[in-house]
Amino acid sequence: MINEEIQKQISKGKMLPLMEEFYTIQGEGFHTGKAAYFIRIGGCDVGCHWCDVKESWNANLHPPTNTDNIVNNVIKYANTVVVTGGEPLMWSLDFITSQLKKNNIRTHIETSGAYQLSGEWDWICLSPKKTKLPLEPIYLKTNELKVIIYNKNDFKFAVEQASKVSDTCELYLQPEWSNKEKMTPLIVDFVMKNPQWKISLQTHKYLNIP
Numbered sequence: 001m002i003n004e005e006i007q008k009q010i011s012k013g014k015m016l017p018l019m020e021e022f023y024t025i026q027g028e029g030f031h032t033g034k035a036a037y038f039i040r041i042g043g044c045d046v047g048c049h050w051c052d053v054k055e056s057w058n059a060n061l062h063p064p065t066n067t068d069n070i071v072n073n074v075i076k077y078a079n080t081v082v083v084t085g086g087e088p089l090m091w092s093l094d095f096i097t098s099q100l101k102k103n104n105i106r107t108h109i110e111t112s113g114a115y116q117l118s119g120e121w122d123w124i125c126l127s128p129k130k131t132k133l134p135l136e137p138i139y140l141k142t143n144e145l146k147v148i149i150y151n152k153n154d155f156k157f158a159v160e161q162a163s164k165v166s167d168t169c170e171l172y173l174q175p176e177w178s179n180k181e182k183m184t185p186l187i188v189d190f191v192m193k194n195p196q197w198k199i200s201l202q203t204h205k206y207l208n209i210p
């Protein structure tokens with residue numbers, strides 16, 4: 001049971017339900033191959049049935065952690081942070097990004113966009129989900145649209161979502177891991193016919209790193 005004081009700190013973003021933090025290589029999307037410190041925040045109610053981090057969903061399982069301590073850990077290792085989840089925008093991220101920026105850390109977020117955008121970001125990767133669509137204001141701020149392809153209908157969803165982002169937004173299709181043998185050839189074909197899109201692979205899984 002979280003007491004009132006902790007609840008207050010969480011609402012200000014001074015504490016966050018931290019699931020895990022680790023320094024690794026970004027495996028997906030535009031920044032693939034670059035070193036970054038990952039902060040995975042617990043809590044998500046978007047409900048993707050193929051989600052590979054279902055352990056993140058219940059925020060109560062992840063200890064409220066002082067944001068200052070998280071930032072201090074980042075500074076020791078990296079010049080770029082990727083804030084992910086769960087759905088990180090369930091929490092106020094203004095405080096953590098202000099502290100990261102004070103320390104000249106580049107701030108990246110990976111989000112479904114289903115909650116109001118908070119925080120100051122150098123890179124927004126939007127991965128929209130049909131079960132809980134992004135809120136409209138995030139689309140034009142998105143640097144990278146990454147749509148997960150689980151079945152054929154997802155191509156139509158990807159095209160719809162791409163019509164909402166800016167012309168400079170990078171467009172990626174990523175095969176859902178458990179269905180990648182089936183969907184990757186279809187993605188290859190789609191990208192060759194629609195070269196404004198690129199393929200994103202979960203290279204960290206091939207590299208066997210977190």
Ligand code: SF4
Pocket residue numbers: 044045046047048050051052053054056085086087112129
């Ligand atoms: S939005 Fe992300 S964390 Fe949430 S259920 Fe979907 S894949 Fe999992």
